[in-house]
Amino acid sequence: FYSQDPAFENVATVFTIHNMGYQGLFPAEILPLLMLPWDLFTISKMEFFGQVNFLKGALVFADYITTVSKKYSQEIQTTEYGFGLEGVLRNRAATVTGILNGVDYDVWNPANDPFIAGRYSPLDLSEKAKDKADLVATFGIKNADTKLPVIGIVSRFAAQKGFDLISQIMDRLAREDMILTVLGTGDKDYEEMFLRLQKQFPQKIAVKVAYDNVIAHKIEAGADMFLMPSRYEPCGLNQIYSLKYGTVPIVRATGGLDDTIEPWDARTGKGTGFKFYEYSGESLLLTIKAALQAFRDEASWHVLMRNGMSRDFSWAASAKEYVKVYERARQAKLVPRTNVSLRPPSEGPPPIP
Numbered sequence: 001f002y003s004q005d006p007a008f009e010n011v012a013t014v015f016t017i018h019n020m021g022y023q024g025l026f027p028a029e030i031l032p033l034l035m036l037p038w039d040l041f042t043i044s045k046m047e048f049f050g051q052v053n054f055l056k057g058a059l060v061f062a063d064y065i066t067t068v069s070k071k072y073s074q075e076i077q078t079t080e081y082g083f084g085l086e087g088v089l090r091n092r093a094a095t096v097t098g099i100l101n102g103v104d105y106d107v108w109n110p111a112n113d114p115f116i117a118g119r120y121s122p123l124d125l126s127e128k129a130k131d132k133a134d135l136v137a138t139f140g141i142k143n144a145d146t147k148l149p150v151i152g153i154v155s156r157f158a159a160q161k162g163f164d165l166i167s168q169i170m171d172r173l174a175r176e177d178m179i180l181t182v183l184g185t186g187d188k189d190y191e192e193m194f195l196r197l198q199k200q201f202p203q204k205i206a207v208k209v210a211y212d213n214v215i216a217h218k219i220e221a222g223a224d225m226f227l228m229p230s231r232y233e234p235c236g237l238n239q240i241y242s243l244k245y246g247t248v249p250i251v252r253a254t255g256g257l258d259d260t261i262e263p264w265d266a267r268t269g270k271g272t273g274f275k276f277y278e279y280s281g282e283s284l285l286l287t288i289k290a291a292l293q294a295f296r297d298e299a300s301w302h303v304l305m306r307n308g309m310s311r312d313f314s315w316a317a318s319a320k321e322y323v324k325v326y327e328r329a330r331q332a333k334l335v336p337r338t339n340v341s342l343r344p345p346s347e348g349p350p351p352i353p
Helices: 054-061 070-075 086-091 128-138 163-173 188-200 213-222 238-244 255-260 281-295 298-309 315-332
Strands: 014-017 051-053 064-067 096-098 150-157 179-186 205-209 225-228 248-252 274-276
Touching: 014 054, 014 315, 051 054, 054 086, 064 070, 064 315, 070 096, 070 255, 128 150, 128 179, 128 213, 150 188, 150 213, 150 238, 163 188, 163 281, 179 188, 179 213, 188 205, 213 238, 225 238, 225 281, 238 248, 238 255, 238 298, 248 255, 248 281, 248 298, 274 281, 281 298
Parallel strands: 014 064, 064 096, 150 179, 150 225, 179 205, 225 248, 248 274
Antiparallel strands: none
């Protein structure tokens, strides 16, 4: 729109992708409504299977492209994760980089969290037991044994989050010594699925179909483990919150989950969580069982908790990476790759080549 405005001649652009699954698809007729030229409606620009794709336009015209984790920046250049735009991204690979989202430790910190029953730190974990009891009471689990490990979920209910895997394994997971607490809302099918599982296994799974910030904090503080079995996850934040709270993440090794969680090795005492790779219920179940087994060794588990609590994913490091990208874009002052003419919008779309 401003391609021929002299004021923007030397302005470089950086576009940040959050989630390739949301692309901004509209009928071609949207272009004249936005006073955009029909020249954009070509395969090399914004046309996408007969529609206008605004995400594609951003990927084509931005000077640099960032996304919210290094692993995701690689994944989206593949057919599995590119949602049809992997070719565009591979063509722009030299300008694509991944920078992890940061978190605000003034808000997510068990040492000063106003929403939790007991405050604690790596130096003194004792108050976490109080948070666990408070969490179980908040979910109304009757006669619950608070010595059992509690696994927490806080999530939007969507297909990408991997909850179909939980449905596949819940009958076997319910035989394990554990409690699952779930907070979330979204896709009605998943809401109904979790409520059905709660009714079927009332002593094993407790569900609140809602989003409640206070309860989200209680889960982070009171759970022993945090589950994120995502099909794909651009960055993810809850696994980072969980590390700070000593709530051990169980994740699928995708996107930011893979970048932020180091696999636990009891022999060396290194690692921050548990990861599985194959997207299957069996892989998820085996990984949960491994975490439950590790939980039985309290001394070793406390090492694992403290490992995670020591990691720093604040915005300080991420902001420095963004500044580097912005500076590269500014220095480059890239020559436009595509000359966009300003043919009047009323002329209608050209044929798709």
